[in-house]
Amino acid sequence: MELNLQELNKTEYPIPVDLQSNVAITSLSSVYNWGRRNSMWPMLFGLACCAIEMIATASSRFDFSRFGMEVMRATPRQSDLMIVSGTVTKKMIVPIVRLYNQMPEPKYVLAMGACASGGGPFKEGYNVVSGVDKYLPVDVYVPGCPPTPQALMYGLIALQKKIDGQSLAVGDDVPWYGVGPADPTPVPILGPDIIDPRQMDMIRRQAEAAAGRETEEPVYRLDAARALPVFGAEAEAIATRTVKKEAVKTDVEVKSFSQAGMDADAIEALRAKRRENALKRKAARLAKEG
Ligand code: SF4
Numbered sequence: 270m271e272l273n274l275q276e277l278n279k280t281e282y283p284i285p286v287d288l289q290s291n292v293a294i295t296s297l298s299s300v301y302n303w304g305r306r307n308s309m310w311p312m313l314f315g316l317a318c319c320a321i322e323m324i325a326t327a328s329s330r331f332d333f334s335r336f337g338m339e340v341m342r343a344t345p346r347q348s349d350l351m352i353v354s355g356t357v358t359k360k361m362i363v364p365i366v367r368l369y370n371q372m373p374e375p376k377y378v379l380a381m382g383a384c385a386s387g388g389g390p391f392k393e394g395y396n397v398v399s400g401v402d403k404y405l406p407v408d409v410y411v412p413g414c415p416p417t418p419q420a421l422m423y424g425l426i427a428l429q430k431k432i433d434g435q436s437l438a439v440g441d442d443v444p445w446y447g448v449g450p451a452d453p454t455p456v457p458i459l460g461p462d463i464i465d466p467r468q469m470d471m472i473r474r475q476a477e478a479a480a481g482r483e484t485e486e487p488v489y490r491l492d493a494a495r496a497l498p499v500f501g502a503e504a505e506a507i508a509t510r511t512v513k514k515e516a517v518k519t520d521v522e523v524k525s526f527s528q529a530g531m532d533a534d535a536i537e538a539l540r541a542k543r544r545e546n547a548l549k550r551k552a553a554r555l556a557k558e559g
Pocket residue numbers: 317318319320354355356381382383384385389390413414415416
């Protein structure tokens with residue numbers, strides 16, 4: 270990477286013209302950001318068709334090594350950037366979040382394509398997460414289905430500009446220098462449907478509300494599970510939406526006997542008759558089966 274001192278000259282102190290190619294007066298944040306933006310190592314993984322475009326971006330025709338990104342790492346521990354390139358299924362979001370947690374700070378996420386950004390053409394699919402940002406903090410979204418290599422490079426440049434705007438003096442820009450290790454992102458749980466552990470309280474409330482009702486129950490359990498990524502008013506609406514439940518008919522026979530005012534002898538006689546009929550039916554079935 271060629272060092273352009275003019276890029277680093279960010280202060281108001283004038284530098285004599287004959288020294289400008291040898292001397293730079295700059296801030297610590299500028300040097301720090303310059304180093305990070307030009308050595309952004311993406312993680313080596315792809316999810317679907319968008320990954321082919323990502324591979325094309327890395328190859329010689331487009332070549333994102335010009336941005337210091339050519340060292341794609343096959344381990345999260347040496348990666349700075351996660352390019353989510355493709356459809357995120359409910360099965361895959363679990364290892365994706367786990368890999369993200371294993372990346373050291375500072376780390377960034379780029380959602381490449383319609384699928385990673387919002388579910389894309391498979392948004393309504395039973396197995397698709399409608400946007401990786403439901404689980405991970407996304408820094409840059411690249412639209413398209415698939416985005417061209419040029420579009421991905423534009424997204425990478427946008428990420429570099431974002432890094433340029435960060436400052437060591439602002440704690441929110443560099444949270445990885447905070448006190449103690451950062452909290453890991455909760456890894457979703459894959460059961461019959463995907464469960465976001467951050468919404469456990471809401472799920473528990475829904476379950477308690479459903480258990481507490483005698484004549485009412487939530488519309489469908491699956492509905493509630495699908496609504497997991499929803500926060501706020503819509504989730505509340507799903508939790509409180511109810512339908513009338515048919516009264517459960519249990520122990521009908523005994524109830525009807527007692528309601529009909531039959532005495533104990535009559536009930537016993539009726540039961541003996543039914544037992545006898547049942548035994549006859551069983552004997553006939555066995556005879557038929559040989
Ligand atoms: S956005 Fe389009 S090209 Fe990319 S993974 Fe989805 S369907 Fe494939």
